[in-house]
Amino acid sequence: MEFANKEYLFLLLLIIPYLLWYLMYRKKTEPTMRMSDTFAFRYAPKSWKVRLMPIQLLLRLAVFTLVVIVMARPQTHNSWKTRTVEGIDIMLAMDVSTSMLAEDLKPNRIEAAKQVAAEFISGRPDDNIGLTIFAGEAFTQCPMTTDHSSLINLLQNVRTDIAARGLIQDGTAIGMGLANAVSRLKSSKAKSKVVILLTDGSNNMGDISPMTAADIAKSLGIRVYTIGVGTNGTARYPYPVGGSVQYINLPVEIDTKTLGDIASTTEGDFYRATNTSELHKIYKEIDKLEKSKLSVTKFSKRHEAYQPFAMAAAIALLLEILLRITVFRRIP
Structure with a gap:
């Protein structure tokens, strides 16, 4: 109890x-009867x-x-259970090149990716999760943390105009993005380490090739799930002209072979998402594959x-x- x-x-x-x-004062306050002598009552039995x-x-x-x-x-x-939660260390590597503004996913690729990733993060409260973003270069938006509220806030602040503003080069450096995510996991002591890499193009920038980064991930026991987002054929893309925006159709060129090779090398899986619904299903599938292990926490x-x-x-x-x-x- x-x-x-x-x-x-x-x-x-x-x-x-x-x-x-x-014991000490109460009897003094009680009423008493004065008697000249109580000798006769000395041996009287108590009632x-x-x-x-x-x-x-x-x-x-x-x-x-x-x-x-x-x-x-x-x-x-009335009921006791013992369970332990051993979380998984996960790095999300997200492509933020300008092509992620294409509207074949609703409302566009980048917003759909952010929304689905936020739902994935919210559903895994026991995991250490971080975020790497990449275009022509890569950097860590948020290191691995269990403070998922802060992580989701940083995720929502991700934009595709960082190249236009001169913060990083535009392009698609898949190898650099994967290498950055792997570098965050290399010192992890978790039994399960995972990278979820999402891109809509082919590697055309960076000093590290995708397969070199994949080999490094494999040597460190890191599993990589790759996701190629974008419809088949062409996609509607907002192109700024002067002070206005015009829409053009851009060809969708995703290097599915390289993404598949990265996944197979690291014992992960490659997924293809042509719409927002498929992207939801992919993250749910990854969520099922990477379940947290149980240990000792008291519940009653x-x-x-x-x-x-x-x-x-x-x-x-x-x-x-x-x-x-x-x-x-x-x-x-």
């Missing part, structure tokens, strides 16, 4: 000063009422103790157990009052 409000149990210390008052009078004190103490226990909210446990279902103590306190109080006004009634 446990107590939800343990601090109330300190009230039981009030019993000590009450007992001191009862049963006199012998039972301390029962009133015991009943009062019992009522106070039981009321304090009720206030402390005793609780019992609690029930309030104050009712017997409350009933006993009520009975003791009524009994004390009844004895006081009947058997132990005083007439001063």
